[in-house]
Amino acid sequence: MRWSALLNPGFLVAFVVLTVSAIGMSAAIRAYGLHLQKLEIHAPGNRQLSALPRETPSWKQIGTDQIMDEDTVKTLGTENYVSRVYIQKNPPAGQEPIALEFHAAYYTGGIDTVPHVPERCMVGGGWLQTKGAQTLALEDVDTSTWIVDAAASGGARGEVYSVRTLPAPYSDAPGTRVRLPFGVAPDKPIHMRISAFGDPKTGKTLYSGYFFIANGGTAASAEQVRTLAFNLTSDYAYYLKVQFSSAGVSSAQELAELSSSLLGELIAEIMRCVPDWTLVESGEYPPDNPRRRTGASN
Structure with missing residues (x-):
């Protein structure tokens, strides 16, 4: 390398411009409180999804x-997951009980994490998507124990609701109040994206739907969850995929209705497996939250 070239006016101007730009960008990132690198965060006690109740008042697990x-877990991208089958305990008179495959997986930290969704995974496994995706409201969720949490409500998030956990013997913390995601209320249900898939070998049809809980909110698509979970003003990032599937239903609407029933009984327990975002934003959780050290909050 010719060191004299470094003294070339053109090089010096370019070097100065790049240096000033880098310093200016770093200053802007600090000034606006932007976080390009996300910290990992887990539920209190690192509560795992496998701790979800195996039985609720209306549903019970069959099998294990x-x-x-190891290879599948590596592909999934997380060890905090649960996959099990629940079946109706009291189906309508004259009808056979319907089974629901329940799957949930928790991710945190890295911004490059790509959500695993049925449209990719099922098709990759040899199934054919036979109907386009529909986004349906889970309107049949039991909201009888939901109440407004005044301490968490207000500002841009509006009213935040809490729900009571299941009674004994279903829950290991019966009757405990747990906050629901922001934007979820009795008149504002969670929405789920549902698709139909066909097995070309057997002709079997499977309906599968999913939604995400991410950084205190909900999303019904992989695109929405990336925007929600990786907000540049948040120190932390997490998302939880919740998925319901069944070969025993005849439509996306029927899957939504049955999923609403099971979700209504599991939602409080599910929220125990993610951080309370109200406490995260206020700097109260986790103990090493940077906002606690700086006294800042959104």
Whole structure:
């Protein structure tokens, strides 16, 4: 390398411009409180999804949890997951009980994490998507124990609701109040994206739907969850995919209705497996939250 070239006026101007730009960008990032690198965050006590109740008042597990092999877990991208089958305990008179495959997986930290969704995974596994995706409201969720949490409500998030956990013997913390995601209320249900898939070998049809809980909110698509979970003003990032599937239903609407029933009984327990975002934003959780050190909050 010719050192004299470094003294070339053109090089010096370019070097100065790049240096000033880098310093200016760093200053802007600090000034606006932007966080390009996300910290990992977990539920209190690192509560795992496998701790979800195996039985609720209306549903019970059949069989055992699916334990994925090492390669499958690596593909999934997380060890905090649960895959099990629930079946109706009291189906309508004259009808056979319908089984629901329930799957949930928790991710945190890295911004490059790509959500695993049925449209990709089912098709990759040899199934054919036979109907376009529909986004349906889970309107049949039981909201009888939901109340407004005044301490968490207000500002841009509006009213925040809490729900009571299941009674004994279903819950290991019966009757505990747990906050629901922001934007979810009795008149503002969670929405789920549902698709139909066909097995070309057997002709079997499977309906599968999913939604995400991410950084205190909900999303019904992989695109929405990336925007929600990786907000540049948040120190932390997490998302939880919740998925329901069944070969025993005849339509996306029927899957939504049955999923609403099970979700209504599991939602409080599910929220125990994610951080309370109200406490995260206020700097109260986790103990090493940078906002606690700086006294800042959104």
